[in-house]
Amino acid sequence: xxxxxxxxxxxxxxxxxxxxxxxxxxxxxxxxxxxxxxxxxxxxxxxxxxxxxxxxxxxxxxxxxxxxxxxxxxxxxxxxxxxxxxxxxxxxxxxxxxxxxxxxxxxxxxxxxxxxxxxxxxxxxxxxxxxxxxxxxxxxxxxxxxxxxxxxxxxxxxxxxxxxxxxxxxxxxxxxxxxxxxxxxxxxxxxxxxxxxxxxxxxxxxxxxxxxxxxxxxxxxxxxxxxxxxx
Numbered sequence: 001x002x003x004x005x006x007x008x009x010x011x012x013x014x015x016x017x018x019x020x021x022x023x024x025x026x027x028x029x030x031x032x033x034x035x036x037x038x039x040x041x042x043x044x045x046x047x048x049x050x051x052x053x054x055x056x057x058x059x060x061x062x063x064x065x066x067x068x069x070x071x072x073x074x075x076x077x078x079x080x081x082x083x084x085x086x087x088x089x090x091x092x093x094x095x096x097x098x099x100x101x102x103x104x105x106x107x108x109x110x111x112x113x114x115x116x117x118x119x120x121x122x123x124x125x126x127x128x129x130x131x132x133x134x135x136x137x138x139x140x141x142x143x144x145x146x147x148x149x150x151x152x153x154x155x156x157x158x159x160x161x162x163x164x165x166x167x168x169x170x171x172x173x174x175x176x177x178x179x180x181x182x183x184x185x186x187x188x189x190x191x192x193x194x195x196x197x198x199x200x201x202x203x204x205x206x207x208x209x210x211x212x213x214x215x216x217x218x219x220x221x222x223x224x225x226x227x228x229x230x231x
Contacts, residue, residue, distance in 0.1 A: 004200060007175050011184035012204060018092060018167075018180060019160035022100035026107055027153055033104075034111035034152075035141070056105045060165025067098055067170045094171040095178050099160035107156035114148020115141060154216035158209055181205055 188198035
């Protein structure tokens with residue numbers, strides 16, 4: 001543990017905080033996008049698919065730069081938000097925003113596939129029994145798609161935890177403020193004699209990633225059993 005510095009511990013804690021916030025706030029939006037892609041009209045599906053996929057195909061630095069232009073203190077959105085006390089640029093909340101946007105496509109895809117796999121006749125039967133749209137979504141669609149929702153949430157968390165390019169472009173790497181685990185690893189590799197510290201941080205990142213995969217598998221199995229039991 002001597003390879004770690006207090007800044008490293010703070011970076012790990014901040015990364016977990018950022019990833020958790022990105023996942024919690026992104027999950028409802030990802031679920032809505034997945035449902036619209038799976039059940040919406042063709043034109044809407046195509047437009048949403050392009051928008052959702054954009055963070056995957058753009059260079060992360062480009063995404064971070066766009067966020068800086070829009071949500072910076074002088075940006076059209078950032079200037080308005082600052083008036084009500086909401087600041088993203090060079091703050092941990094901006095790191096969460098950048099990580100959430102980069103993780104969004106990975107959250108949406110498993111949810112979309114899970115919703116598309118649900119037999120339309122199940123929804124039609126609920127409709128004939130008088131269930132409204134919201135009732136069908138929360139009582140039928142969501143329970144059956146639970147394994148995909150769980151998988152999307154865990155994948156999003158893991159991606160947000162490892163996000164680097166967009167985050168460092170948008171909020172930099174300020175120790176104690178915006179220095180996340182990937183930025184700490186990069187900083188260690190650029191420091192003379194920092195090889196041991198970089199390797200130790202990589203092991204921490206790998207351990208968290210493996211834990212996320214194990215949790216995803218366990219939650220997916222539990223959600224699958226729950227969804228089968230609700231039928």
